[in-house]
Amino acid sequence: MSSGITVDERCISAFWELKGRREINAVVYRLSDTLDTVIVECQSNLTHDELLEVLPSYKARLIVYYLPFATAEGTRRSEIVLVSWFPEAAGSRDKLAYTRASAVLLDALDGLSIHIQATTLSELDYHRLVSQVADQP
Template sequence: MTSAIAVEDRCLDAFNNLKRSRHVTTVLYRLNDSLDTLTVDFEGNLTHDELLKFLPPAPRFVAYELCFADRDGSRKEVIVLISWSPRGSSAEQGTAQAACYAALRNQLDGIDLSIEAASQSDLEYNHLAQAARM
């Protein structure tokens, strides 16, 4: 693994599409097998429940538009960047994931909330909505 991880232009394009389009609420990113390049793994429209079912047992990054009701009852939308590192990932994957997460957060303009998750309980809807309200 090299010390610098490349981010394909398509990753930034997919994120910008998420910000602009009502038809895209979710972008999954993954590191390639060499752990030196970040690529788009999925781009589409998933509900929160579908997202949880769609997450693989391997590390991913997820840009997700979370919709929820604010304390005053108004509808809010925030973009959440999730670092998904399920238990059982290798140490090398974990190191690459951590390095890439910081770089990705800096490149994606418009992230409202960043979450690191190792289990699906870390991504429960109410947990994310509560964190977004703060």
């Protein structure tokens, strides 16, 4: 069954730019006003704190984020993560649409397998993200 949500080509291009050239480390996606197309809201090279600052407190968003970290053994690693941002103040219609959009985006972005959902900024704390990602195979 189709969700009725499509992914704009610029979304895929932005992902490949993040994945390949690494000139950016974050792509923030949003749904169009009609909630039927995933589009790029911004793409940038942001610190973790700056990333948290660009997330709206009342609207859902999807973020692809290049997360560098060190393992408990001291090995440097990095993962590209899809974060579904569902703040409490976002409406239920938006949350449902963004849940569908996250599945469509995961299918469209080849090589993206780690998906984290968050409703508060504390759930996106750097150390908390790293602990969730480091546990992934």
